[in-house]
Amino acid sequence: MLLAEQALNGLQYGMMLFLMAAGLTLVFGVMGLINLAHGSLYMTGAFACAAVAAATGSFWLGLVASLAAAAAAGALVEMAVIRRLYARDHLDQVLATFALILVFSEGTRWLFGSFPLYLKLPASLSGAVVLPGGLHYPLFRLVIIGFGAAVAVGLWWLITRTRLGIRIRAGEADREMIGALGVDIARLYTIVFALGAALAGFAGALVGTIQSVQVGMGEPVLILAFVVVVIGGIGSIKGALVGALLVGMTDTLGKALLPGLLSRVLDASSANTIGASLASVLIYVLMAVVLILRPQGLFGARG
Amino acid sequence: MRETLNRDTAINLAILALLVATAVGAHLAGNGFTVTLATKAAIFGLAGVGLNLALGYGGLISFGHAAFFGIGGYVTGILASHASTGMPVTSLPFTIMGSNEMLGIWPMAMLAAGLVALVIGALSLRTSGVYFIMVTLAFAQMLYYFAISWPRYGGEDGLSFYVRNSFPGLNTFAPIQYFAICATLLAVALVFTAVVTQSRFGLALQAARQNSQRTIAVGIRPYAIRLTAFVLSGMIVGLAGSLYADLNRFVSPAMLSWHMSGEIMVFVILGGVGRLCGPVAGAAIFILLEHVLGGISDYWQALLGLLLLVIVLFAPGGLIGIVTRRGRHA
Numbered sequence: 249m250l251l252a253e254q255a256l257n258g259l260q261y262g263m264m265l266f267l268m269a270a271g272l273t274l275v276f277g278v279m280g281l282i283n284l285a286h287g288s289l290y291m292t293g294a295f296a297c298a299a300v301a302a303a304t305g306s307f308w309l310g311l312v313a314s315l316a317a318a319a320a321a322g323a324l325v326e327m328a329v330i331r332r333l334y335a336r337d338h339l340d341q342v343l344a345t346f347a348l349i350l351v352f353s354e355g356t357r358w359l360f361g362s363f364p365l366y367l368k369l370p371a372s373l374s375g376a377v378v379l380p381g382g383l384h385y386p387l388f389r390l391v392i393i394g395f396g397a398a399v400a401v402g403l404w405w406l407i408t409r410t411r412l413g414i415r416i417r418a419g420e421a422d423r424e425m426i427g428a429l430g431v432d433i434a435r436l437y438t439i440v441f442a443l444g445a446a447l448a449g450f451a452g453a454l455v456g457t458i459q460s461v462q463v464g465m466g467e468p469v470l471i472l473a474f475v476v477v478v479i480g481g482i483g484s485i486k487g488a489l490v491g492a493l494l495v496g497m498t499d500t501l502g503k504a505l506l507p508g509l510l511s512r513v514l515d516a517s518s519a520n521t522i523g524a525s526l527a528s529v530l531i532y533v534l535m536a537v538v539l540i541l542r543p544q545g546l547f548g549a550r551g
Numbered sequence: 552m553r554e555t556l557n558r559d560t561a562i563n564l565a566i567l568a569l570l571v572a573t574a575v576g577a578h579l580a581g582n583g584f585t586v587t588l589a590t591k592a593a594i595f596g597l598a599g600v601g602l603n604l605a606l607g608y609g610g611l612i613s614f615g616h617a618a619f620f621g622i623g624g625y626v627t628g629i630l631a632s633h634a635s636t637g638m639p640v641t642s643l644p645f646t647i648m649g650s651n652e653m654l655g656i657w658p659m660a661m662l663a664a665g666l667v668a669l670v671i672g673a674l675s676l677r678t679s680g681v682y683f684i685m686v687t688l689a690f691a692q693m694l695y696y697f698a699i700s701w702p703r704y705g706g707e708d709g710l711s712f713y714v715r716n717s718f719p720g721l722n723t724f725a726p727i728q729y730f731a732i733c734a735t736l737l738a739v740a741l742v743f744t745a746v747v748t749q750s751r752f753g754l755a756l757q758a759a760r761q762n763s764q765r766t767i768a769v770g771i772r773p774y775a776i777r778l779t780a781f782v783l784s785g786m787i788v789g790l791a792g793s794l795y796a797d798l799n800r801f802v803s804p805a806m807l808s809w810h811m812s813g814e815i816m817v818f819v820i821l822g823g824v825g826r827l828c829g830p831v832a833g834a835a836i837f838i839l840l841e842h843v844l845g846g847i848s849d850y851w852q853a854l855l856g857l858l859l860l861v862i863v864l865f866a867p868g869g870l871i872g873i874v875t876r877r878g879r880h881a
Contacts, residue, residue: 282681332864338681339612343820344863346813350856358850471692471809474685482681521702528700532693536674539686543677 252383254504255497260389262496263396267451268473269480269488270403271444277483278420278440279334284345285325286448286473287466288352293318293449294456294465295356298365307370311453318449319442326441331434349467357463364460367453392454399447400489407485416440420483472499475531479538481548490546495531502527563828567741570596570835571734578727586726587798588842592835593733594794599818599830600740601787606816607825608748609780610760614684615671615691616815619785621698621807622667623660623792628802629704630656631712651716653723653732657793664789665782667694672781676774688809695807709803716797723797733794737831740787745827747783756780788815817859 272286296317301310325348333341369388376384407413415436418426427433452466459465476495480487507523514522538546570589577585598620605611633640633649640647650656675686704710715723723729747753759766759773766773796802805811814837821836822829840858844851 276681280681282684329860329864338684339606339820339824340863342612342614342684343816344860346817347856347859347863350852350859354850354853354856358853467809471688475689478678478682478685478689525697525700528696529693532689535686535689539674539677543682545682 250504252379252381253385254500256385256389256393258497258500259493260392260396260496261500262493263393264451264455265469265472265476265496266396266489266492267399267447267454268469269476269492270399270485271447272473273477273480273483273485273488274416275441275444276477278416279437281330281334282338282341282345283330283444284342284470285348285352286444287470288349289318289322289445289448290452290455290466290469291352291356291461291463292321292452293446294452294461295360295365296449297453297456298367298461299360301367302365307367307373307457310367311450314449314453315446318452319446321449322445323438323442325445326438330441331437334437353463360463362463364462365456366460367457369457388457392458395450395454399450400485403485412439472531475535477545479535479545481545484545484547487545487547494534498534499527499531502530506530559826563741563826566828566832566835567738570831574727574730574734578730583726586730588838590726590730590733590798591795592831592838593730593737594791594798595815595818595834595837596831597733597737597740597794598788598791598815599822599834600737600744601784601789601791602815603784603819603825603830604744604747604787605781605784606819607829608753608760609756609777609784611676611777611781611784612684613675613687613781613784614809614812614816615675615687615689616785616788617807617809617811618671618691618694619664619668619788620792620795620811620815621691621694621802621804622664623789624796624802624806625698625704625710625792626660626663626789627656627716627793627796628710628712630659631714631716632704632710635712635714651714653716653718653793653797656716657790660789660793661786664792665786668782668785668789669778672778672785676777676781688812691807691812692809695804695809698804698807705803707804709801709805711801713800715800729798733798736790736794740790741827741831743787748827752776752779821859821862 268286268290271289272283275281275283275286293314297307297310297314299310300313301307304310329344329348333344373388373391375387377387377390379385405413407416415426415431418431419433419436419440423433426436448466451469452461455469456465472495476488476491478491479494480489480491503524506527507520510523510526511519513519542548570592574586574589577583577589598616601619602613602616605613605616629640630650634651636649638649640649650659671687671690675683675690678686698704699707715729717723718732721728721732723732748757755766755771755776759771759776763773766776792806795806818833818837819830820833822831822833837855840855841851844854848854
């Protein structure tokens with residue numbers, strides 16, 4: 249029973265990571281850009297949701313605002329800064345996006361202050377549902393899993409079945425060629441970046457609802473999203489999904505089960521401390537193992 | 552060519568002279584706080600010099616050097632705390648006692664940082680490009696979370712030790728004397744870097760950065776060269792971490808955090824990538840900005856971010872690059 253609940257938690261965590269990692273991997277795959285400021289867009293979404301939900305009283309409007317604000321911030325940043333970085337080396341990209349994090353974080357602190365904000369769930373989404381087998385599980389976490397699955401399907405459809413998707417894939421393969429064929433590359437890149445930003449902002453709003461909305465919330469998630477992308481393979485949406493679920497499950501189940509498993513061989517208190525410490529590094533061990541076996545990631549094409 | 556070389560040397564010497572003059576001047580004026588700021592600049596400069604070996608000369612964009620900075624710091628903190636309680640750090644496989652002698656602590660800090668760099672480097676260097684950045688970042692983050700969740704040495708709260716470790720013949724509590732220690736180590740590291748980068752090894756390292764295929768074609772394995780550079784780089788940064796821990800008499804997981812990695816990288820970039828004294832200038836400017844901008848606004852990091860953006864977008868050679876009117880050195 250506990251295991252089923254933790255597995256669902258892991259699934260929910262994984263779905264949230266997928267929302268983050270999808271944007272990162274898309275931006276890297278199409279534009280060859282490493283974007284550290286992705287976590288700032290996540291934070292932007294969360295703050296937009298909190299602000300709009302507080303002003304209008306509607307959580308749903310807040311969610312829409314998170315998508316819109318993050319997409320707008322993404323498009324703006326792309327046009328002002330990111331666009332100048334595509335031709336630069338990764339070092340410049342890392343630094344410029346690191347600088348963007350500083351600007352975003354301090355700007356947000358200036359606007360909203362350092363205290364965390366809390367989002368209130370609408371009655372229709374709060375409470376628990378009883379799952380088959382008699383397990384009580386928070387409805388909202390199921391909703392996040394549903395959103396994540398819907399985004400995964402939506403992205404798959406977008407990439408494989410629509411004209412925009414064809415252009416995105418073509419841009420990944422050969423940017424000069426599609427430019428020569430009359431596609432406005434600059435606009436395409438802005439759209440892809442804004443799309444990734446919107447997904448990150450959406451994830452921020454959803455997680456902000458479970459936890460709290462505060463400055464710096466995007467950074468731990470960003471690094472986990474990097475781990476996901478490294479495991480899944482850069483540029484692969486499928487890899488991002490598989491990697492995110494692997495990381496979500498490993499982290500959640502590790503934290504839930506390791507202390508118990510260790511208590512069979514160690515005494516209770518040291519099992520607890522060692523278990524907690526081990527669980528916190530488990531996903532990095534997973535990453536190291538994947539790197540040893542497949543340096544290009546599970547679904548990565550390039551080395 | 553010769554003229555620009557001389558110009559670089561002159562600028563290098565000027566930067567160091569300025570740093571020392573600031574500390575000595577402040578000491579004579581009785582301003583201990585400024586001496587401490589200069590010490591901090593020397594320590595951060597040392598960390599930058601270490602990273603520069605991997606990043607500037609080797610082209611290895613490590614976003615995880617806080618790992619080595621923090622390891623150096625924690626080794627120092629742990630040894631110092633055990634020295635005060637008299638308990639051995641470990642008795643297996645052999646007994647390691649605590650220590651409060653800097654001359655004993657530094658080699659331990661560098662050894663530990665070097666070993667961790669060996670493991671992280673061996674794994675990370677299997678990848679390249681953007682993977683390398685993310686993987687080094689992730690490994691540093693792993694140590695960060697480990698430090699937070701491991702309660703033995705303070706966990707999230709960090710570890711304080713109340714007495715600064717000692718150095719034979721010096722009073723390490725006097726700010727100017729501690730500055731002298733840090734500045735001397737910085738100078739040693741600079742000479743070491745200058746010698747190493749001009750050696751066969753250093754030239755091979757830079758060749759591997761510029762064209763890995765050709766390096767292989769002349770019979771040099773880039774992996775071994777890069778790994779060596781990565782480990783040396785980690786050891787220097789570990790030493791800087793040890794000095795920083797002693798400066799504050801406190802270590803915390805923040806020394807391992809990715810913000811620290813980013814800051815060490817910023818020192819290197821502000822000054823100019825692959826320039827001998829670039830990181831020192833960068834660290835000094837960073838400290839100065841922190842101090843000046845911090846006085847103007849509580850949100851000084853936003854201003855720092857904007858400044859950094861401008862430098863990355865419009866002055867790729869860093870600040871020394873502006874002075875020498877040249878792009879990347881090396």
